[in-house]
Amino acid sequence: MDLARYILRRALLSAFVVMGVTFLVFVVAQVVPSDPAALYAGPRPNAEQIEKARVTLNLDAPLPERFARFAVSMATGDFGVSYKSRRLISQDLRVYLPATLELAVSSTLLALLIGIPAGVATAARQGSWGDRLGSLGSILAVAMPTFFFAMLLQMIFASWLGILPLSGRLSREISISDPLPFITGFNLIDAMLAGRPQVFVDALWHLILPALTLAAYPAGIAMRLTRSAMIDILSRRHITAARALGLPERRILYGHALRNAVGPALTMIGLSFAFALTGSVLVEIIFAWPGLGRYVSDSILSKDFPVIAAATLVVTVCYVLMNLVIDLTQAVVDPRVALK
Amino acid sequence: MTLLEIKALSVTFPSNTGPVQAVRRVDLQIERGSIHGLIGESGCGKTMTGMALLGLAPQGARIAADVFRFDGMDLTTHAASLRGRRIALISQDPAAALNPVLTIGRQMDDVLRTHSAQPKAERRVAAVALLTATGLAGPELLLKRYPHQLSGGMQQRVVIAQALATGADFLIADEPTTALDVTVGAQVLALLRKLVAERGLTVLMITHDMDVVAAVCDRATVLYAGLSVEEGPARAILTHPRHPYAAALLAALPDAVPHGQRLAAIEGRIPSPTQPITGCAFALRCPSVMPVCHEVPPPRRGGSDHGWLCHLDGQAP
Numbered sequence: 001m002d003l004a005r006y007i008l009r010r011a012l013l014s015a016f017v018v019m020g021v022t023f024l025v026f027v028v029a030q031v032v033p034s035d036p037a038a039l040y041a042g043p044r045p046n047a048e049q050i051e052k053a054r055v056t057l058n059l060d061a062p063l064p065e066r067f068a069r070f071a072v073s074m075a076t077g078d079f080g081v082s083y084k085s086r087r088l089i090s091q092d093l094r095v096y097l098p099a100t101l102e103l104a105v106s107s108t109l110l111a112l113l114i115g116i117p118a119g120v121a122t123a124a125r126q127g128s129w130g131d132r133l134g135s136l137g138s139i140l141a142v143a144m145p146t147f148f149f150a151m152l153l154q155m156i157f158a159s160w161l162g163i164l165p166l167s168g169r170l171s172r173e174i175s176i177s178d179p180l181p182f183i184t185g186f187n188l189i190d191a192m193l194a195g196r197p198q199v200f201v202d203a204l205w206h207l208i209l210p211a212l213t214l215a216a217y218p219a220g221i222a223m224r225l226t227r228s229a230m231i232d233i234l235s236r237r238h239i240t241a242a243r244a245l246g247l248p249e250r251r252i253l254y255g256h257a258l259r260n261a262v263g264p265a266l267t268m269i270g271l272s273f274a275f276a277l278t279g280s281v282l283v284e285i286i287f288a289w290p291g292l293g294r295y296v297s298d299s300i301l302s303k304d305f306p307v308i309a310a311a312t313l314v315v316t317v318c319y320v321l322m323n324l325v326i327d328l329t330q331a332v333v334d335p336r337v338a339l340k
Numbered sequence: 341m342t343l344l345e346i347k348a349l350s351v352t353f354p355s356n357t358g359p360v361q362a363v364r365r366v367d368l369q370i371e372r373g374s375i376h377g378l379i380g381e382s383g384c385g386k387t388m389t390g391m392a393l394l395g396l397a398p399q400g401a402r403i404a405a406d407v408f409r410f411d412g413m414d415l416t417t418h419a420a421s422l423r424g425r426r427i428a429l430i431s432q433d434p435a436a437a438l439n440p441v442l443t444i445g446r447q448m449d450d451v452l453r454t455h456s457a458q459p460k461a462e463r464r465v466a467a468v469a470l471l472t473a474t475g476l477a478g479p480e481l482l483l484k485r486y487p488h489q490l491s492g493g494m495q496q497r498v499v500i501a502q503a504l505a506t507g508a509d510f511l512i513a514d515e516p517t518t519a520l521d522v523t524v525g526a527q528v529l530a531l532l533r534k535l536v537a538e539r540g541l542t543v544l545m546i547t548h549d550m551d552v553v554a555a556v557c558d559r560a561t562v563l564y565a566g567l568s569v570e571e572g573p574a575r576a577i578l579t580h581p582r583h584p585y586a587a588a589l590l591a592a593l594p595d596a597v598p599h600g601q602r603l604a605a606i607e608g609r610i611p612s613p614t615q616p617i618t619g620c621a622f623a624l625r626c627p628s629v630m631p632v633c634h635e636v637p638p639p640r641r642g643g644s645d646h647g648w649l650c651h652l653d654g655q656a657p
Contacts, residue, residue, distance in 0.1 A: 236436065237431055237432070237433065237436040237437055238436060238437050238438055238439045238440070240396060240429075240431070241429060241431050241437040241438070241499070241502075242439070242450075243394075243396055243423070243424075244394050244396060244423060244424060244428060244429035244431070244512075245424045245428060245429070245450075245451050245454070245502055245503070245505075245506055246423055246424015246425055246428075246451075246454055246455065246506055247424065247450055247451065247454050248454065251450065251454075255442075255450065256439050256442065256450075259439075259441045259442065260439070260440065260441055333441065334440075334441045335441060335486050336440060336441065336486075336488065
C-alpha cells in the first residue's frame with residue numbers, strides 16, 4: 001500500500017517535471033536571439049521568403065496559442081520538421097534514439113555490474129592491497145578523459161589484440177550486404193526478432209567498447225559510494241548480530257549489508273544515465289556510433305531549434321522514466337524509502 | 341557440569357601509546373542450564389568478554405587466556421565455528437540488531453537455512469514455531485513485517501527467536517532489556533527464564549542492572565576495569581556483597597536509599613584501559629581503602645562457591 005502510494009507520488013512528480021521542461025523549452029525558443037522564420041526560409045532568404053516561412057511556422061499566432069499547439073504536438077510525437085534538413089524529426093529520432101538508448105542502457109548496466117560488486121569487495125577487505133588497487137582503479141576510471149579511455153580501449157582491444165571491432169554498430173558485411181530489418185532500432189532486439197544469432201553477437205561485440213567507455217565514470221563513482229556506504233553499514237550492530245548468528249559472510253555482504261548500502265550508488269547511476277543520453281557525443285564520434293548526442297550537437301551548431309526542442313523533451317522523458325525505475329528499485333530494496 | 345570455563349582471559353589492543361586493555365583478567369565458570377550474570381558498569385569489559393566468546397572481537401584484538409574452554413573445546417581456535425551453532429548472541433538494542441530492510445521472515449529464514457538443510461516450507465513452519473515459542477502472537481503475519489513495524493518488545497522476542505533458530509545451547513544476552521520499557525523488559529526476562537528451563541539452555545547475562553540479576557540469575561560475576569572482582573551465587577552477591585565495589589554498586593541502587601535522600605554514587609571514575617594497575621583496581625574509589633591497596637594486587641578470598649579479590653577479609657559494610 002505504502003509502495004503503491006509512493007509510486008503514484010513519484011509518477012505525478014515526474015509528469016510535472018515533463019510539463020515544466022516543455023514550458024521551459026518553449027520559453028527558451030522565444031528568447032533565443034535568432035529568427036526561426038529566417039532559419040527555416042533557407043540560406044540568404046529575402047524578406048518575402050521569411051514572411052512566408054513565418055506563416056508556415058505559425059509564428060504570427062499569439063503566444064498562448066502557440067504554446068498550446070507546441071505542447072500538443074510534442075505530446076503526440078509530432079516534433080515537426082528540421083529547419084536544416086527538412087526531414088521529419090520523429091523519423092530521425094526513430095533511428096538515433098534507439099542507438100543511443102542501446103548504448104546508455106548497456107553502459108548503465110555495466111556500471112552497476114562493475115561498480116557495485118567492486119565496492120562491496122573492497123569494503124569487505126578494507127585496507128588490503130586489493131582495496132587499494134580497487135581505489136586506484138576507481139580514481140583512474142573517474143579521472144581519465146573519456147576520449148583518452150576510448151582510444152586506449154581501441155588500441156588494446158581492436159588494434160593489438162584484434163578481438164573487438166574498432167567502431168560502428170555492426171560489421172560492414174552485415175550492414176551493407178545483408179542489413180537487419182528495422183523493427184525497433186535496437187540492433188540486439190532486432191537481431192533476436194529476426195532470428196539471427198550471429199548478428200546479435202556481432203552487435204554485442206560492437207557494443208562492448210563504447211559501453212565500457214561510457215561506464216567507466218559512473219562505475220568508478222558507484223564503486224566509491226558503495227564502498228563507503230558498505231564500510232558504514234558493516235560496522236552496524238545488525239551485521240555483528242548476523243555474524244553472531246553464524247550467517248555465511250557472503251550472504252551478510254550481499255544479502256544483508258548491500259541492501260542497506262546500495263541507495264547512493266543507484267541514485268548516482270540514475271543520474272549518469274541522463275548524462276549518457278546526450279553527453280556521449282565524444283564516445284559517439286570516436287566509435288562512429290550514430291546516436292542522439294551527435295544529432296543534437298549538430299543541430300545546436302546550426303540553431304535547428306525544433307530538433308533541439310524534440311531531443312530535449314525526449315531525453316527528459318527517458319530520464320524521468322529511468323528515475324522512476326531507480327526510485328522503484330530503491331523502494332523495493334529498502335522499504336523505508338517508501339515511507340519517507 | 342561446567343559448560344564454559346575461562347581463566348585469566350585478557351583482550352588487548354596494541355596501540356601507539358601502549359596496549360589498551362579492554363579485558364584484563366576475567367575468570368568465569370558457568371554451569372550447564374544456569375543463567376550467569378556478568379555485572380559491571382560501561383567500559384568494564386563485559387561486552388568485550390562476550391565478543392571474545394563469539395570470536396567477534398574487533399580486528400587487531402589480542403586474546404589470551406590460561407583456560408578458554410567451551411564444552412571441552414578450546415575457544416581460542418573454535419570460537420568461529422561454534423558461533424551461531426552452539427553459541428548465539430542476543431544483542432543489546434533489538435532495533436539495531438535486526439536488519440531494517442529485510443522482513444522478519446527473511447531474517448528468520450536466513451538463520452534457519454544456515455543451520456539446516458530443510459526445504460523452504462519446513463523452515464517456514466519452524467520459523468512460525470520459534471516465534472510462537474517466544475510468545476509472539478500471529479507469527480504468520482509477522483513474517484511479512486519489517487522490524488520498524490514492530491514494538492521494541494516484539495523486536496527483542498524476534499531476536500531471541502533468531503538465537504533459538506541457530507540451535508545454540510549457550511546464549512550470550514548482552515543487556516537484553518536495557519532498550520526496553522521496564523514492564524516489557526520484565527516479560528522478556530521471564531521468557532528467557534522459561535526458555536532456559538524448557539530447552540536446557542545456558543545463558544550469560546551481561547548487565548549493569550542489579551534488578552536483572554535479582555530477577556533471573558543463578559550465579560553472577562562482578563567485573564571492574566576488566567577484572568572479575570567477585571563471583572558467587574546471585575543471591576549472596578545481592579544480599580551480602582563482599583567486594584567493596586559490589587557493595588557500592590548495590591548501595592547506589594535507588595531502592596537502597598530511603599525516599600527523599602540523595603542517591604548514593606560511586607565517586608571517581610573507572611581506571612582507563614590504557615592505565616596499568618599496580619595494586620587494587622578499585623583502590624582510588626574504595627571507601628575502605630588502605631595503604632596496601634595501592635601497592636599490592638589483592639588476594640583471592642572466600643571459597644570455591646563465593647570468592648572475591650580484596651585485601652579486606654570480606655566483611656564489607
